[in-house]
Structures are given as structure tokens and as C-alpha cells.
Amino acid sequence: MIWVEIILLAAVGAAGIMEPIKKKWWKELVVYIVIFLLGSVLLMLQTAGIKLPYLIDEVSKFFKIVLHLSYD
Amino acid sequence: MKLDKGRISALQLMFLIAGYMQGSMFVTNYIFANSSRDAWLLILVASAVFLPFALVYIKLSNRFPDDNLVQINDKVFGKVIGKALSVLYCIFFFILCALNFRFPSAFLVSVFMLDTPMVALLLVFFLLCAWAVKDGIETLSRLSFFTTIITFGAFLIYFTLLFNKIQIPHFFPILDMPPVKIIENLNAFITIYMGEIFIFAMVIPHVSDRENIKKNYLYGAAIGVLTFFIGAVMVTGVMGNMASISTGPLTEATRYMELSNIKARIEFLFMGVLIINGFMKSCVLYYVSLLSAGHILNLRSYRDFVVPLGLVFLGMAMTVTENIATNIESAKYSWPYISYLIMFALPLLTLITAIVRKLPKSRDGETP
Numbered sequence: 001m002i003w004v005e006i007i008l009l010a011a012v013g014a015a016g017i018m019e020p021i022k023k024k025w026w027k028e029l030v031v032y033i034v035i036f037l038l039g040s041v042l043l044m045l046q047t048a049g050i051k052l053p054y055l056i057d058e059v060s061k062f063f064k065i066v067l068h069l070s071y072d
Numbered sequence: 073m074k075l076d077k078g079r080i081s082a083l084q085l086m087f088l089i090a091g092y093m094q095g096s097m098f099v100t101n102y103i104f105a106n107s108s109r110d111a112w113l114l115i116l117v118a119s120a121v122f123l124p125f126a127l128v129y130i131k132l133s134n135r136f137p138d139d140n141l142v143q144i145n146d147k148v149f150g151k152v153i154g155k156a157l158s159v160l161y162c163i164f165f166f167i168l169c170a171l172n173f174r175f176p177s178a179f180l181v182s183v184f185m186l187d188t189p190m191v192a193l194l195l196v197f198f199l200l201c202a203w204a205v206k207d208g209i210e211t212l213s214r215l216s217f218f219t220t221i222i223t224f225g226a227f228l229i230y231f232t233l234l235f236n237k238i239q240i241p242h243f244f245p246i247l248d249m250p251p252v253k254i255i256e257n258l259n260a261f262i263t264i265y266m267g268e269i270f271i272f273a274m275v276i277p278h279v280s281d282r283e284n285i286k287k288n289y290l291y292g293a294a295i296g297v298l299t300f301f302i303g304a305v306m307v308t309g310v311m312g313n314m315a316s317i318s319t320g321p322l323t324e325a326t327r328y329m330e331l332s333n334i335k336a337r338i339e340f341l342f343m344g345v346l347i348i349n350g351f352m353k354s355c356v357l358y359y360v361s362l363l364s365a366g367h368i369l370n371l372r373s374y375r376d377f378v379v380p381l382g383l384v385f386l387g388m389a390m391t392v393t394e395n396i397a398t399n400i401e402s403a404k405y406s407w408p409y410i411s412y413l414i415m416f417a418l419p420l421l422t423l424i425t426a427i428v429r430k431l432p433k434s435r436d437g438e439t440p
Contacts, residue, residue: 009383012379013380016376016379016380019376020376025372025373027370027371028371028372028373028376031369031371031377032376032377032380035377035380035381035383035384036379036380036383038380038384038387039380039381039382039383039384039385039386039387040383041387042383042384042386042387042388042390042391043383043386043387043390045387046191046387046390046391052391053391054391054392054393054394054398055167055170055388055391055392055393056167056171056392056393056398056399056402056406056407057393057394057398057401057402059402059406059410060398060401060402060404060405060406062406063405063406063409064405064406069405069406069409070404070405071252071253071255071256071404
């Protein structure tokens with residue numbers, strides 16, 4: 001499954017970088033690659049079953065346990 | 073420099089705001105779970121409390137008519153502090169966008185499509201949003217006209233068809249809850265349902281007829297509030313306290329509908345309306361996130377980044393919160409504090425600083 005995802009992402013990524021390369025927008029190309037890799041890694045971690053911390057839930061714990069801010 | 077050259081009218085801004093607020097209907101579970109039969113009253117009180125904040129957003133945008141939030145920050149606080157504040161806004165937009173990507177899919181998976189993996193729905197949703205956002209603010213504003221009309225019309229039709237099921241005793245006793253609960257509910261309404269329209273500070277520079285911005289901004293918010301009010305009266309009148317234990321009070325209420333003594337079961341159509349709302353809201357957030365990231369990174373176009381940033385949102389949507397229960401917890405414990413800082417404190421601070429520093433200055437050094 002993860003290989004299918006990698007192939008699909010590689011195809012989408014390759015199609016996307018053509019535009020900045022054609023226009024010679026090198027900064028945009030770097031930003032594109034960084035954001036694309038970040039998104040791809042996030043998705044692949046999900047597919048591989050690696051559990052990431054739940055962002056909002058962790059923040060809530062911080063507010064509740066550390067700052068003791070709640071309506072209760 | 074504008075990343076999107078599109079221009080919209082103030083009337084289109086009104087529909088965008090109304091459509092955006094209607095998109096918050098997906099988070100009604102938390103609001104109904106907490107306030108149940110008083111939701112219709114609390115939304116009116118919350119509107120009155122929110123009005124000064126809305127005026128702050130409008131005043132800020134009118135002071136810097138050609139600049140969005142990121143550009144305003146740069147002008148008011150300087151490059152370094154301004155960029156740091158813009159990054160805060162940007163992270164907030166990203167989290168909001170990821171959450172709103174998640175809501176429609178999570179709701180469908182938990183209520184109607186129990187065996188479907190959420191990522192499948194998320195992927196379809198992402199592709200649709202990316203398609204809409206790619207064409208810019210003009211396309212989004214045209215879309216918002218239809219979504220707002222469809223939603224408002226659907227709420228009116230469902231309300232009319234359910235009218236004979238509404239029972240007045242369901243509304244009483246009024247505000248039978250401790251004061252802290254009332255504050256909690258008002259916070260939820262103000263931050264989740266209304267305050268989020270501060271993001272339109274990123275869109276207002278695209279409005280061509282500026283003299284009508286204030287009027288249409290407030291009209292848009294009023295349509296959003298009115299839609300919720302109709303929904304709240306419908307849910308409370310039909311379900312009473314049962315709404316507080318429902319996973320989807322709005323769709324649940326529409327199940328009570330009967331047409332010619334036949335159980336109509338047309339709640340699926342209503343679900344469709346809610347999905348359209350969620351789509352509209354996600355598109356606006358997606359667009360705003362792209363614009364803010366583009367301005368912070370000083371990019372020449374945002375369109376090339378629609379897909380990669382969408383992938384980030386897709387990944388974030390899977391990991392932003394575990395399930396509806398934890399999401400409700402966060403709405404209770406953390407979201408109001410974060411929201412008050414980002415939505416109210418920072419824009420107010422920006423406006424005060426701009427007034428004290430007499431910004432913006434024209435070329436001859438005068439404040440226009």
C-alpha cells in the first residue's frame with residue numbers, strides 16, 4: 001500500500017514542480033519541495049501505521065493539566 | 073503585492089461570510105450538548121457580545137484597505153515582530169483548515185458510512201477543495217452565493233415542514249444552568265461560530281466597492297446567525313433536551329419530519345446541505361492559509377502550492393484530533409483561550425498600535 005502511495009505522490013509531485021522550473025522561480029521551487037515532502041511524510045506515516053500525537057488533544061492536555069484552565 | 077489579482081464586490085463578501093458561518097454547523101454537537109434548549113437564546117446574546125469585535129476587524133481593514141492581515145502586521149509591528157505574529161496567524165489558519173477538512177468526513181463516517189475509512193472521504197474532499205481554491209477568490213465568492221442560498225433555503229424549508237412538530241414546552245425553563253455554564257456556552261458561540269470570521273481580513277483587500285464593506289460584512293454575519301437561530305429553534309422545539317445527547321442534532325431533528333403521514337427520511341438531503349456548508353468553509357480556510365503562507369514566504373504565486381499544502385492539511389486532518397469526544401474536550405479546555413488570543417486580542421492590539429503610531433502614513437507623512 002505504501003508503495004502505491006509513494007508512486008502516486010511522486011507522480012503528483014513531479015507534475016507540480018514543472019511550473020516553477022519553467023518560470024525559473026527557484027525560491028518557489030524550494031518551498032514547493034519542502035511543503036510537498038512535509039505533506040507526503042505526514043501521509044506516509046499514517047499509511048505505515050505510525051501514530052503521531054494528536055495536536056489539539058495535546059494542547060488541551062497542556063491547558064487542563066499544566067495551566068489548570070477549565071470551566072470545572 | 074497581491075498573490076491573487078481577483079476582485080469581488082462587497083455583496084459577494086457578504087455571501088462569503090454567510091457561507092463561511094453556515095459552515096460551522098458541523099460543530100453544533102458541542103454547542104447543543106452543552107446548551108441544549110437555550111442555544112437559540114445564547115446565539116442572540118453571543119451576537120451582541122461579538123459585535124464590537126466585528127467592528128474592530130472592519131475598522132482595521134478600513135484603515136489598511138489594500139493590505140491583508142500579514143501585510144498589516146508588517147506595517148504596524150515591523151518586519152520581525154510582524155512576521156512572527158503572522159506566523160502565529162498562519163499556524164492558526166492551518167489548524168482550523170485541518171479541523172474543518174476533518175469535520176464533514178468524521179461526521180459521515182460516524183453517522184452514515186460506518187465502514188468507510190475516513191481517509192477515502194478526506195481525499196475526495198481535498199481534491200474538490202483544491203479544485204475550487206485553485207481559481208481564486210472570484211470563484212469562491214461565486215460558489216458562496218449558491219451555498220448560502222441553498223443552505224438558508226433548506227433551513228427554511230425544513231423548519232416549515234417541521235413546524236407542526238415544534239413543542240413550546242421544550243423551550244422551558246430558560247437558562248436553567250449555572251453561570252459558569254452560560255459563560256462556557258457563550259465562549260463556544262463567540263469563538264467557534266462567530267470569531268472565525270476575522271479571517272476575512274485576508275479577503276477584504278480584494279473587495280472593489282469599499283464603501284459597502286462594513287454594511288455587507290455585518291449583513292453576512294447576520295445571515296450566518298439567523299441560519300443558526302432557525303436551526304436552534306428547530307432542534308430545540310422538536311427534540312427538546314434530547315438534542316444534548318445526539319451525535320448530530322440537526323440531522324436528527326429532520327428525522328422527525330413526516331410528509332402526508334409517510335416517514336419521509338429525507339435527512340440525507342439535509343446532510344448534503346451540511347456537507348456543502350463544510351466544503352465552503354474549508355475552501356475559504358484553504359485559500360486564506362495559502363495566501364498567508366504565500367505572503368509570509370514572499371512567494372510570487374499561491375496557485376503552485378495548492379496541492380502540496382493540501383497534502384499537509386490532509387495529513388494534519390488525520391492527526392489533529394483523535395475523535396469527536398476529544399474534539400469536544402478541546403473545544404472546552406483549550407480552544408476558547410487560543411481563539412481569544414488570536415481572534416480578538418491580536419487584532420485589537422494591532423488596531424490600537426496602528427492608531428497610536430498614526431498608521432498608515434501616506435508618502436508625505438500624513439495619516440490618510
